[in-house]
Amino acid sequence: MAMSMARGAKLVFGRVSVLKERLFSPKNLLYTNVGISIFLSGAGDVIEQHYEILKGQWDRWSFTRTRNMAISGMSIGILCHYWYNFLDAKMIGRTLGIVLRKLC
DSSP states (O other), X not given: OHHHHHHHHHHHHHHHHHHHHHHTXXXXXXXXXXXXXXHHHHHHHHHHHHHHHHHTSOSSOOXXXXXXXXXXXXXXXXXXXXXXXXXXXXXXXXXXXXXXXXXX
């Protein structure tokens, strides 16, 4: 029983590793960054609208507003992808100091 669980865990984590390698490879990084940005913008708006509904500021959820936020996230995702590629070329390294400078 323990042996089959270990083999199952190894199989699942192996697949996650392959997926991670594909998503975060330089070949697909733009799509990954844009997808994450769209998802976070849309999900954040859904959460905010539900909060506003609970407070009584809105009657119901607005798909149009969430769509617009997701489109905004797509635009920002594309812009930030190229901006951080530019910064990576100008400020080489991954130390804490360099990362903080890139964020500033």
